Amino acid sequence: MKQVLHQLGRYRKDTFLCIAMAALEVLMEILLPVITAIIIDQGLEAANLSVVYRYGAVMVVLALFSLTFGALAGKFAASASSGLSANLREAIYAKIQTFSFSNTDKFSVPGLVTRMTTDITNVQNAFMMVIRIAVRAPLMLIFSYVMCLLISPPMSLMFLVAVVFLVVVLGAIMVVTLKIFNRVFQKYDDLNASVQENVSAIRVVKAFVREEYENQKFSKASAKLYQLFVKAEGLLAFNSPAMMLAVYFCIISASWLGAQFIVSGTMTTGDLTSLFSYIMSLLMSLMMLSVVVVMISMSMASIRRISQVLTETPDLKEPEKPVLEVADGSIDFDHVSFSYKQGSGKNALSDIDLHIKSGETIGVIGGTGSGKSSLVNLICRLYDVSEGAVRVGGLDVRQYDMEALRNQVSVVLQKNTLFSGTILDNLRWGNPEATEEECVQACRAACADEFIDRFPDGYQTRIERGGANVSGGQKQRLCIARALLKKPKVLILDDSTSAVDTTTDARIRAAFAENIPGTTKIIIAQRVSSVEHADRILVLDEGRVNGFDIHEHLLENNAIYREIYESQIKGGGDFDQPA
Template sequence: MTVKTVLHQLGRFKRDAIFCVVLTTLEVAMEILLPFITAIIIDRGLEAADLSVVYRCGALMVGMAFLSLIFGTSAGRFAVRASSGLAANLRQGIYDNIQTFSFSNIDKFSVPGLVTRMTTDITNVQNAFMMVIRVAVRSPLTLVFSYVMCLIISPKLSLTFLIAVVFLVAVLGSIMAVTIRLFNQVFRKYDDLNASVQENVSAIRVVKAFVREDYENARFSKASQNLCRMFVKAEGLLAFNNPAMMVAVYFCIIMVSWMGAQFIVGGTMTSGDLTSLFSYVMSLLMSLMMLSMVVVMLSMSMASIRRISEVLQETPDLKEPAHPVTEVADGSVDFDHVTFSYKHGSGKNALTDIDLHIKSGETIGIIGGTGCGKSSLVNLICRLYDVDQGTVRVGGTDVRDYDMEALRNQVAVVLQKNTLFSGTILENLRWGNPDATEEECAEACRAACADEFIDRLSDGYHTRIERGGSNVSGGQKQRLCIARALLKKPKVLILDDSTSAVDTATDAKIRQAFAKKIPGTTKIIIAQRVSSVQDADRILVLENGRINGFGTHEELLATNAIYQEIYESQVEGGGDFDQPA
């Protein structure tokens, strides 16, 4: 099933693969007939002193060799096209499927693991497929045709070749059974190595700030050595291929030389037959040697095929409804006794019995300790995950009844981890609205207070953002992400701790701009600072995935112990870091 899944990606390159097989067959046919004609030249031409036979057969051999060259070259070209096309289609297929994944699907595969599948694994499959349609077709055909010709020349002597074939099949089969299991482990080590590199490079500033270079070097070396040991073990087993091959080769040469000499002396075989028999024996054994190489490549690629198939066969957990709703009526949000866990059925709930009703246009603050379920709550609104129990409604409609694209276009989220892409500031902003004019982008930046630093840049909105936004500060990145979300003109705007890196004065300006610019939009603000949510219409206090309190700032100060504690620690205890006490 896994192999079928991978080969299904051949698509239009299936024709190239078929052409390669046909041309390889013709190439083998030409090569197999050459020793037969050589025997005719020796027996009927040289020994009979008939040069006309030599000339005719020699010309025929030249023509057949030329045809074999043309067939082989053309087959090679088609093999390259088919294998490269398969690799390109596999990359595209994996990438396209990843785009359909929900967050729960993505959680099953690590990022380094997906990178390994799209690079190392696909390269292994590409090389193996090229060998299969070229070498794995050529070698069995050569083996079969050579053996048939050997049977025609000397049935008795051909039995010795059968013994060699059975011996090699037994040895190679045993090696392949063990190495496939080892290569499965090897590619898991590849994932560990890629994870180590990715984590180190992405957090290189932290590594240097804490002078942890030696520790990271040791960690990488450990992962690299583990990979090296596994490869040595697997390749060590594969090294038995050549000794087994040489045993078979020498056995066949000795048997042909000894028995062939007896047959010639006895008059049952001619010199030409023995010469052609040697050629067929070498062709037969060379085809077996090439097959052993294919076995090695397949041993490596089977692990890669399985890993690629896992991604291709993964189906999105979130399904589009049969008759999707495409319009979001308003920004009202309702949670009707919602329970949610990241691993369904595990009993470890991220949210438990959430009953919450938000009116359209309200500003709602959410506050609580780390891990209390704040991000999990807002992820359900735009249907990044599905609930275990209960219902989440936006605009009065269950989010599971919406077309997902239509829902997410009306529910803008500025996530906790802000991401910018390589390109200009303008190009990044237009992720929110590809058709936005430069003036609309500037208006959104003014509302997000991003214009303050953009205007100071020499190229303004055409300033290039490096990969990951490495050339802007955390606060600047947050403001650009907020502006990008505002360009969608959503009915619900969610800020998941998205102003944590800006000072409180700028935070206040952003909230004031929201009140003026998007009064009809429902605004849900997750924050760690009381100052960011105290002016909200109502504030939700979460504790261990449950609602602990819900009301205005004044009501919670009077009645909610958790909110009182947070307020006292931040305000009466000295204020926020960038405000005077």
């Protein structure tokens, strides 16, 4: 709760103003039945019209004040709750930017989306009700009961029985529904995951004619959510009957006892009328509180989920005195072991001991799951090692400022991502200050200029969300050009030319040798042709180094490399090369 309320910031003032206005509104409303009693007893029954006019005018003024204070309370409540939700979204989004991959994996993308949408909306609505109704209702309840005590203490004890009955019933309902709402938001995550997976992979779904299967999967997730809501709302439906039972009990009791007190002369007609008003105010306050408790019950589950993100400690921490400059592109793995789940006993990499000189071109090859991507993720510190150390430019990567390190270790990941905007906008992700000429040169080196020039708008061509209007190979080349604009000391291509033909692949490698000779290049590939001309080739097998040498020596001495090479050659070479 502290973490969430801390995000109020400058909207604290609006919160306190709302509470003050709500209190003044209650004060005005509490005085109205008193004035009504005076008008009845001293005006109507005494046939004194001057009293009726005078106190009638007072009632109008009090009602206008009540209306004004209520409107101001609503305005400040809306401002404070909307401000809180806006600040929460910004805080969560900023926090997510500090997360490592392992932190993001812990929550899942659909889970984070639910927290920033449904959960924050629940908190916003609950906060508005808390500062508006949860202030007004208790004050109204207390003041109404005090006025009942002043008018008739014996009858007030009877109303207390009704209040206790309602508190017990509503409390029992809230305890049960709170547990249900905790489960509801977990199901929201499942529903969002189903939608996200389907929409992001809609081409695959349609290609394999799996629409019916996806519809059934979504319907199943939606049905579970429906069942939980029906269960919760079914329990909450008991609020109204319990409330009406208490109301009618109080009205009947007050009518019966009040008639006796009036006959005996211990109570006036005006007092009984005002007593009825206070009874209704008291019970309606309880009803409003029950609604608030429902909202709080729903929001408590959301608050816990939001707090989990805000209190999450990023796995990767900046050093106290970070190094801001990478000396060169040399890379050293000193007996490195790495596991995605600490303590699981399953290592993605085990005892990696490698030493790469600055400016070398290193090929990395191995079967699926051999640890190729895990290896390069450690160089730019997307994850931290479990054992050993990774050094870039002679220093442990944990000594660098992460932004400085990643600006000098440029990575083109397996999954290429482009963003909505022009081609130039996407290229300048690599260097926001890059001129158009520098962007053109980077595209030439990545062999992207040949297809960009064919677009009518050239570098101003708009890329749709996710790069939907360019092919896989074009997307890869744009991502390579974007990485080159950083002018890095280390360039990592994680299977980033898999969607281009071998001729273009060879041209890209030749351009690298000519344009960035001093940059260390690490090329992960499935094709031997992509790595055979590298200075050295690393062969990985089940997270361990199986071989690290030049192409010719590996053919002679390394069984895994020779098997990969022969399977591709005997199979007719690469898919786009003649046998």
